[in-house]
Amino acid sequence: MNRQTSQLSHNSSTQLFYSQYLKQQQISPIAERFSGDEVSELRMKVDQLTKQLEFKEKMISEMRAHQKQLMNRLPEPKQFQQDNFTERLKEFEQKMKEKEVQFQNQLIESSLLMKENQSLKQEITRLENCIKDPSIPKFVNSIVDLVIQCHPINHFPASKPDLRQCWRWLKKILNDYIQLKQQKH
Template structure:
């Protein structure tokens, strides 16, 4: 019970620290939820893997205790009994190695997910900083105004043309210009 309380307080303090960090970095609530959800999911996976490891270690200790009991029961095991025990031990060691390899692979995958999550977070921060750049909206607005001024007054159903329409118009103008330049040369 104490361990669960410790984990809950650790999780809540970690989440509080992380949310404060994200606020300092001026990350949007969407990115905060994305990162917190990913971190929470990774914590759950690590907790599950830790429980599996503890269970397997308990199984190992029980099997060793059982092995000692069996060894103590028969004072002088026969050759056949020794061979059977050796075979069982080898089989158990092989299964143990397989489980260790699986655990290591899961740990590596989780580490890669954490690294990928960090790179995604950095990319989100970079994109948000680009969006917050004040020159981008000014540039877009000036292009939209240029397109609107070059067309008749009621040409666009809305008061402003859409960005897609502006882009098409600019491409057409540039293509025409390039063709005229090529004809002159």
């Protein structure tokens, strides 16, 4: 009876991961728009891992059926042999559980990686849209003009300072201002 319960719980955990996989498949058309080859690679990896899981589950069920047949064929075993067999069976079941947990962790990691890639792609597109915003170059040009107006003529070796020089100059002025404010108080 315990083996049947164990088989049912094992199948339900497999169904849970398979349903999560199906949910990921429903999200995938949106993800393809953002991530391209990376998502397809992760999908292939998930498919491979799912096939491996199904194969291992099939092997486990075959092994359990074979084990049942062997148990039915055995004549009344001696207590020593039965204890040894039970001990080895427990070790085998423990190793199977460890492998199953390891596989499930790999599956979870790959799905988390897929979600992380999706969010990174969305953030990249958002930043690209910010860069394409027409107000940003206007703002940068106004800061550069302000820096040029605050310095004497021919202070910068090039005709216009680059954005890095402007930023350093603004930081220096703000730091000096903060120090003066702190000295007053």
